[in-house]
Amino acid sequence: MRLSLGRAGRVVLGLDVRAARVADDHRRRPPVDTVSISVTRSDVKFTISQARDHISPSLVAERRVILEQTAPNIPAASPLVSLSQTTIIMSANGNATKPPTILEKIYAQRQKDVDAAKAMPGTRPEELDAYLQMGLAPTLIPLVPRLKTNPSTATASPSLSLMAEIKRASPSKGDIAPHVNPARQALLYAQAGASVISVLTEPTWFKGSLLDMRLVRQAIEPLGAARPAVLRKEFIFAEYQIAEARLHGADTVLLIVAMLTQEQLARLYTYSVGLGMEPLVEVNNAREMERALAVGAKVVGVNNRNLHDFSVDMGTTSGLVDMVRERDVLLCALSGIQGPEDVRVYKEQGVNAVLVGESLMRAADTTTFIKELLAWPNA
Ligand SMILES: O=C(O)c1ccccc1NCC(=O)[C@H](O)[C@H](O)COP(=O)(O)O
Numbered sequence: 001m002r003l004s005l006g007r008a009g010r011v012v013l014g015l016d017v018r019a020a021r022v023a024d025d026h027r028r029r030p031p032v033d034t035v036s037i038s039v040t041r042s043d044v045k046f047t048i049s050q051a052r053d054h055i056s057p058s059l060v061a062e063r064r065v066i067l068e069q070t071a072p073n074i075p076a077a078s079p080l081v082s083l084s085q086t087t088i089i090m091s092a093n094g095n096a097t098k099p100p101t102i103l104e105k106i107y108a109q110r111q112k113d114v115d116a117a118k119a120m121p122g123t124r125p126e127e128l129d130a131y132l133q134m135g136l137a138p139t140l141i142p143l144v145p146r147l148k149t150n151p152s153t154a155t156a157s158p159s160l161s162l163m164a165e166i167k168r169a170s171p172s173k174g175d176i177a178p179h180v181n182p183a184r185q186a187l188l189y190a191q192a193g194a195s196v197i198s199v200l201t202e203p204t205w206f207k208g209s210l211l212d213m214r215l216v217r218q219a220i221e222p223l224g225a226a227r228p229a230v231l232r233k234e235f236i237f238a239e240y241q242i243a244e245a246r247l248h249g250a251d252t253v254l255l256i257v258a259m260l261t262q263e264q265l266a267r268l269y270t271y272s273v274g275l276g277m278e279p280l281v282e283v284n285n286a287r288e289m290e291r292a293l294a295v296g297a298k299v300v301g302v303n304n305r306n307l308h309d310f311s312v313d314m315g316t317t318s319g320l321v322d323m324v325r326e327r328d329v330l331l332c333a334l335s336g337i338q339g340p341e342d343v344r345v346y347k348e349q350g351v352n353a354v355l356v357g358e359s360l361m362r363a364a365d366t367t368t369f370i371k372e373l374l375a376w377p378n379a
Contacts, residue, residue, distance in 0.1 A: 231252045
């Protein structure tokens with residue numbers, strides 16, 4: 001058995017299967033299987049690649065022994081014989097576990113992306129810090145007051161505010177509007193009365209970018225102080241991403257509680273507020289809501305979509321309303337909102353804002369859809 005260091009963050013373990021133990025093939029040089037191991041926060045992933053497409057039954061048996069020693073709880077029906085590559089995920093205690101969720105996959109990919117950006121001359125962390133120190137970040141619209149204003153604010157029965165999302169694609173739906181012009185779409189949202197424009201900047205699953213967000217900001221800039229705030233909708237785990245957001249024109253960022261330890265959440269929350277950006281803190285259950293409130297979040301979004309299995313339960317937001325009723329917290333319902341009835345229910349329950357992505361991106365007439373969705377008066 002050989003152990004060697006591969007690319008950063010990977011350990012490559014070569015298993016030389018000994019000829020003496022391969023009864024039907026002992027005269028030939030034994031094939032070599034490669035086991036690559038990648039380690040995330042909670043899991044160890046083994047990927048076994050066969051040296052050849054065809055592998056003798058006794059060699060398969062050998063490999064099963066090796067795997068059973070390394071991962072005693074692998075499923076009995078693991079496809080060792082038929083596949084040329086087998087992946088086994090083990091938790092830190094050595095038990096075989098479920099494959100990574102989409103959130104874990106996105107997190108792992110984003111860590112690589114951020115590492116690459118940090119290493120690039122011109123976007124190294126110290127350079128972003130220097131730009132911030134020089135005051136080069138554009139002016140901000142504060143999130144809380146902005147969320148309290150919408151076209152119905154002055155009416156007798158003010159409606160909720162809208163966070164309107166630019167969403168080209170998603171892990172659950174695939175392509176939604178891959179060729180959208182984010183600047184034009186943002187102007188439509190702004191002119192219809194959106195308080196916030198949410199821009200997904202994740203490239204692999206959502207086909208977004210920081211350029212999208214920058215162009216959104218540039219497009220709505222001429223609207224002046226009445227412009228919507230810009231939200232960087234991202235999978236944030238590092239101050240670096242918040243600095244990037246600020247320099248590229250965001251007024252606020254998303255912090256997903258499920259992705260962060262409490263220490264990380266508190267640190268990133270403080271950093272964001274320090275740059276003038278009150279973040280939107282996303283939760284999916286009561287425990288996460290307690291964590292968001294513990295760091296002092298003033299804008300909390302309840303995601304109706306479970307980011308692990310994509311299921312959408314519109315009652316998720318409703319179930320958490322009471323936790324913030326007596327507090328100085330703005331509550332936003334995120335995901336799954338399709339029509340005026342969803343919004344009416346949330347309004348009655350005391351929800352302050354809704355974040356809408358897919359149904360806005362698919363609307364035939366965006367402006368009419370927004371006015372009907374929020375029951376806003378005609379401008
Ligand atoms: O939308 C997804 O499939 C998704 C999967 C995994 C992580 C995040 C995901 N979406 C991000 C969002 O939070 C939504 O884009 C946002 O709440 C709008 O949702 P919707 O109105 O249902 O498009």
